[in-house]
């Protein structure tokens with residue numbers, strides 16, 4: 001690969017170290033097809049968004065039907081049927097207690113909306129609060145606000161001066177769970193924060209770090225007792241990833257505010273929602289216009305995106321399809337189990353349909369030299385896998401086959417040998 005200067009500035013890409021981008025012309029199910037005729041298995045669901053598979057016929061048809069009818073409309077003062085139905089179906093699928101839906105267009109924006117809802121709530125009830133408690137290693141997006149509540153590091157060092165101050169509690173490492181809970185308790189007592197924001201059960205970009213449903217439940221209980229709003233960022237964990245439709249279900253937790261995006265349209269087009277309890281909506285509901293929730297994106301509740309989301313939500317009503325994440329979880333378990341005693345790997349883990357394992361290397365971490373080597377190796381095998389440093393993870397679309405998974409895990413094993421051979 002020779003580096004090229006590119007007129008397009010790609011995300012999370014160091015162009016000085018990267019050759020030309022692979023051009024994809026078509027996607028179908030778990031596969032991507034390149035311009036030069038190769039078939040690539042999409043083992044990470046195109047950055048965690050594709051749930052049922054690329055170009056699912058029902059979602060494609062919904063987009064085709066909606067596009068010529070109404071493809072954009074201001075959403076202040078106006079509404080449309082696709083949005084109405086998405087809201088209705090969402091409220092039906094999510095646990096009782098979440099009563100209002102605010103639309104936006106990306107995961108980051110849905111988190112920004114959640115934070116603004118939380119601060120707006122405290123402001124409007126006359127008890128202003130602004131501190132946010134976060135979990136170490138979290139990722140909530142790449143805007144200034146979401147970086148502020150996410151892990152600080154190489155990704156956001158230049159912007160540090162713009163990021164607001166938060167209180168971070170440690171990630172609940174195995175055996176240290178009580179410290180995390182105690183830290184949350186203490187943060188709630190000491191700071192009277194507006195909210196605690198957390199990725200339920202799995203910290204995605206922070207390295208696919210996993211923790212148990214009982215811990216999530218306990219964190220919710222602590223927040224509730226301390227009168228601190230509990231924000232669940234289900235942007236990645238939603239839509240079957242953890243086995244259940246939503247990760248919070250596994251802990252029987254009903255958040256005060258929850259964010260969904262990525263798989264909301266099955267991964268076809270961008271859309272996001274932030275759902276909240278009535279208390280938060282009610283705090284903004286007033287004849288006093290200064291209490292309005294002043295937030296909008298130009299494409300809020302875009303009708304074509306909503307039509308895709310409606311088709312996706314209708315798919316999830318099918319009991320057979322509802323079983324699919326569990327089946328993928330079992331298929332994944334079968335393969336990851338073989339790596340549990342493998343001396344080449346550490347922290348072999350799985351939550352629902354997501355597996356992850358850390359390749360043992362002298363220097364780990366995201367910038368570890370091993371990252372690009374692994375990426376190139378998987379590319380040579382026609383696999384879309386994108387390790388986070390030395391952490392390799394598999395998050396396939398739910399239409400993945402046994403054969404696809406065999407190919408993926410054979411390549412992971414071969415990649416470990418390849419890295420060893422290279423580093424001696």
Ligand SMILES: *Cc1c(COP(=O)(O)O)cnc(C)c1O
Pocket residue numbers: 106107108109111139140141142199204205233234235236237261262
């Ligand atoms: C991807 C992600 C986001 C940001 O979503 P975008 O659509 O990329 O803005 C936020 N939170 C979590 C947990 C994510 O995985």
